[in-house]
Amino acid sequence: MIHSVAxxxxxxxxxxxxxxxxxxxxxxxxxxxxxxxQQAMERTGFTPNAYALHLKGKRTATIGxxxxxxxxxxxxxxxxxxxxxxxxRGYGSLIEVLEPGGSRRVIRHFLSLRVDAVVFIGHFxxxxxxxxxxxxxxxxxxxxxxxxxxxxxxxxxxxxxxRGMRDLVGHLLxxxxxxxxxxxxxxxxRSVRDRVSGIESALVARGLTFAGATRSLDPLHARANDFExxxxxARSFAREKDRPTAFVALNDEIAIGAxxxxxxxxxxxxxxxxVAGFNNQDICLMPTPGLxxxxxxxxxxxxxxxxxxxxxxxxxxxxxxxVRLIEPLLVPRDSTxxxxx
Amino acid sequence: MIHSVAxxxxxxxxxxxxxxxxxxxxxxxxxxxxxxxQQAMERTGFTPNAYALHLKGKRTATIGxxxxxxxxxxxxxxxxxxxxxxxxRGYGSLIEVLEPGGSRRVIRHFLSLRVDAVVFIGHFxxxxxxxxxxxxxxxxxxxxxxxxxxxxxxxxxxxxxxRGMRDLVGHLLxxxxxxxxxxxxxxxxRSVRDRVSGIESALVARGLTFAGATRSLDPLHARANDFExxxxxARSFAREKDRPTAFVALNDEIAIGAxxxxxxxxxxxxxxxxVAGFNNQDICLMPTPGLxxxxxxxxxxxxxxxxxxxxxxxxxxxxxxxVRLIEPLLVPRDSTxxxxx
DNA sequence: CTGAAAGCGCTTACAG
DNA sequence: CTGAAAGCGCTTACAG
Numbered sequence: 001m002i003h004s005v006a007x008x009x010x011x012x013x014x015x016x017x018x019x020x021x022x023x024x025x026x027x028x029x030x031x032x033x034x035x036x037x038q039q040a041m042e043r044t045g046f047t048p049n050a051y052a053l054h055l056k057g058k059r060t061a062t063i064g065x066x067x068x069x070x071x072x073x074x075x076x077x078x079x080x081x082x083x084x085x086x087x088x089r090g091y092g093s094l095i096e097v098l099e100p101g102g103s104r105r106v107i108r109h110f111l112s113l114r115v116d117a118v119v120f121i122g123h124f125x126x127x128x129x130x131x132x133x134x135x136x137x138x139x140x141x142x143x144x145x146x147x148x149x150x151x152x153x154x155x156x157x158x159x160x161x162x163r164g165m166r167d168l169v170g171h172l173l174x175x176x177x178x179x180x181x182x183x184x185x186x187x188x189x190r191s192v193r194d195r196v197s198g199i200e201s202a203l204v205a206r207g208l209t210f211a212g213a214t215r216s217l218d219p220l221h222a223r224a225n226d227f228e229x230x231x232x233x234a235r236s237f238a239r240e241k242d243r244p245t246a247f248v249a250l251n252d253e254i255a256i257g258a259x260x261x262x263x264x265x266x267x268x269x270x271x272x273x274x275v276a277g278f279n280n281q282d283i284c285l286m287p288t289p290g291l292x293x294x295x296x297x298x299x300x301x302x303x304x305x306x307x308x309x310x311x312x313x314x315x316x317x318x319x320x321x322x323v324r325l326i327e328p329l330l331v332p333r334d335s336t337x338x339x340x341x
Numbered sequence: 342m343i344h345s346v347a348x349x350x351x352x353x354x355x356x357x358x359x360x361x362x363x364x365x366x367x368x369x370x371x372x373x374x375x376x377x378x379q380q381a382m383e384r385t386g387f388t389p390n391a392y393a394l395h396l397k398g399k400r401t402a403t404i405g406x407x408x409x410x411x412x413x414x415x416x417x418x419x420x421x422x423x424x425x426x427x428x429x430r431g432y433g434s435l436i437e438v439l440e441p442g443g444s445r446r447v448i449r450h451f452l453s454l455r456v457d458a459v460v461f462i463g464h465f466x467x468x469x470x471x472x473x474x475x476x477x478x479x480x481x482x483x484x485x486x487x488x489x490x491x492x493x494x495x496x497x498x499x500x501x502x503x504r505g506m507r508d509l510v511g512h513l514l515x516x517x518x519x520x521x522x523x524x525x526x527x528x529x530x531r532s533v534r535d536r537v538s539g540i541e542s543a544l545v546a547r548g549l550t551f552a553g554a555t556r557s558l559d560p561l562h563a564r565a566n567d568f569e570x571x572x573x574x575a576r577s578f579a580r581e582k583d584r585p586t587a588f589v590a591l592n593d594e595i596a597i598g599a600x601x602x603x604x605x606x607x608x609x610x611x612x613x614x615x616v617a618g619f620n621n622q623d624i625c626l627m628p629t630p631g632l633x634x635x636x637x638x639x640x641x642x643x644x645x646x647x648x649x650x651x652x653x654x655x656x657x658x659x660x661x662x663x664v665r666l667i668e669p670l671l672v673p674r675d676s677t678x679x680x681x682x
Numbered sequence: 683c684t685g686a687a688a689g690c691g692c693t694t695a696c697a698g
Numbered sequence: 699c700t701g702a703a704a705g706c707g708c709t710t711a712c713a714g
Contacts, residue, residue, distance in 0.1 A: 001481060004692080005691070006692090016701085017702095021693090024694090030699085045479055047449050047452045048692070049455065049692070051391075051393075051395045053453075055393055055691080055706045056705080057693085070417050070421035073414065076412075077412070080412070080438060092450055094436075096424070097424060108388050112388040138385075227626055228626065253627075257627070260627070260628070282567070285569065288604070345707055346708065347707080347708090357685085357708090358685070358709085358710085361709055364708095389708070390706095390707055392708090393706075393707035393708040393709090395690090395708095396691060396692090396708070397689080397690055397707085398709085399708090
């Protein structure tokens with residue numbers, strides 16, 4: 001078996017130096033020699049040892065990608081789109097799941113592999129990422145956070161969720177809705193606060209107030225941000241006397257659960273209630289009627305991320321953190337409509 | 342900045358050799374010295390260069406994982422479960438998407454990184470993997486294929502889809518169904534043939550024949566294995582005079598689309614028609630009623646794969662390919678029920 | 683515990 | 699085009 005350039009050179013019948021020069025595209029070689037080496041590479045499948053290459057000072061051309069989880073389709077979609085873009089630009093990428101408490105080990109692994117940069121995709125436990133960013137800084141390794149706004153000192157590319165919510169509530173206001181039920185939009189995370197501020201700005205622009213025009217229920221025991229939680233919320237809201245006419249959810253799953261929940265109680269969507277999700281995943285097409293949602297613009301996010309990332313590689317670290325907001329896109333479908341008279 | 346063991350040793354005030362011995366857990370060192378080095382590692386975050394380590398002959402302890410796509414949740418779930426198990430066993434893993442025609446480049450990348458083994462997860466284009474397996478063999482690198490049965494010479498861990506279909510159709514036969522509509526189960530791929538043979542064996546055990554007891558429609562123009570395709574199939578079947586009473590689908594998406602399609606035409610599920618999916622994804626809980634499906638046993642698959650994989654690493658290549666079938670689990674829900682009289 | 687030395691697989695001048 | 703040499707960052711005997 002051919003293990004090294006030396007083995008390979010012997011096999012081709014050339015000097016190690018010559019083979020190496022062909023491999024690295026150096027000038028001053030006869031076309032015939034180049035062809036001979038390339039054909040032998042095809043035949044034997046020889047690949048130079050990446051470890052030795054890098055030891056000699058070659059860039060690893062590798063980016064480490066940390067994802068919060070592989071169970072959330074939007075996170076995975078961003079990782080996939082980013083990996084593809086990076087590959088087009090000649091960079092390999094390694095995807096690892098960052099479990100809470102496990103970030104240190106993953107970052108160490110990436111650092112030992114001398115990655116050119118590290119990307120974080122998702123919403124991570126408070127504080128965990130901030131420590132890792134400091135570690136990366138010590139090693140002069142650039143980073144980029146995708147999705148999570150508000151980490152101090154972090155270079156960030158994230159969806160403008162406030163804007164998304166403002167557009168969505170604006171759309172419902174145009175249909176005449178004046179009372180909004182919030183589904184799963186509770187808590188104090190940055191992501192929720194951004195949505196709330198977006199809802200508020202749309203309401204205020206119409207002379208309404210957040211406190212006056214929204215209702216929120218939180219049956220904590222069932223909380224899970226999934227279909228079932230949406231269903232439970234719909235049942236709870238259906239019992240209220242001043243039931244809102246429009247509902248906006250934290251995500252598409254909750255919205256679809258709520259939509260089914262309302263339908264099971266014989267409420268018609270959108271005639272009796274309008275329901276909207278967030279993220280615009282494939283599942284939005286599943287219910288009848290299709291779910292109005294807010295698209296995350298995943299491809300644009302990945303493109304922006306790749307561009308910013310490659311601009312950082314091999315340069316001195318940024319002194320000012322970069323923050324780029326991605327504009328979401330409202331996608332109206334038939335789950336939202338005019339208020340019934 | 343500390344770049345090498347030499348830098349680091351200077352920083353700690355010890356000889357390079359001594360530090361290296363601490364790093365590699367060699368005996369004959371004073372506890373005090375060990376503590377000194379470990380504390381300095383904590384403080385500085387120093388990690389030895391993985392490339393140099395490996396050049397000195399250390400295992401890379403790295404497994405390359407090729408996935409067919411990151412858009413199919415079951416594929417991603419298997420990759421995630423496998424990555425986790427491998428990490429528990431001390432192995433890192435690199436996930437790359439194998440686009441059609443791009444497999445050679447990915448395998449080369451993995452080989453240049455001297456991975457200990459390569460895993461393929463999903464259903465790949467015919468022939469593409471077979472070539473890569475030969476390449477891996479040349480490099481004495483073990484492999485494992487997850488999901489796709491029937492690749493010559495491949496070590497395989499895959500769901501017993503025939504068994505899953507047999508169990509599912511058996512369940513419907515017990516409810517009294519005698520005519521079955523197939524949704525998206527067409528074509529000649531191994532995976533489809535396995536399902537068909539499973540359906541057939543359940544039917545034959547009851548004295549029925551496949552040709553006599555199944556109906557298949559294939560509105561090719563709409564074919565996509567998604568919700569919408571399921572909906573289209575349901576509409577087509579609803580127009581037939583001898584409409585089957587039970588429907589089994591290629592996957593959960595098609596089944597849910599069909600379920601909604603039937604409901605939109607005022608057919609009641611399961612009173613008028615029973616509908617079943619395959620894979621038992623989260624979305625099975627989304628429709629009303631919940632979708633009967635067949636669980637892929639993803640954790641068991643990942644565990645089995647990890648075990649087989651680690652048994653191959655660092656040994657001579659197997660001469661006989663290994664094939665392990667995973668038993669699926671029928672998950673009955675309310676989308677299937679007795680035949681209406 | 684130290685320090686000099688060899689070697690892992692590669693690349694890159696350099697003299698021939 | 700060849701061949702000997704140095705060096706990337708590490709580990710591992712070895713003599714002190």
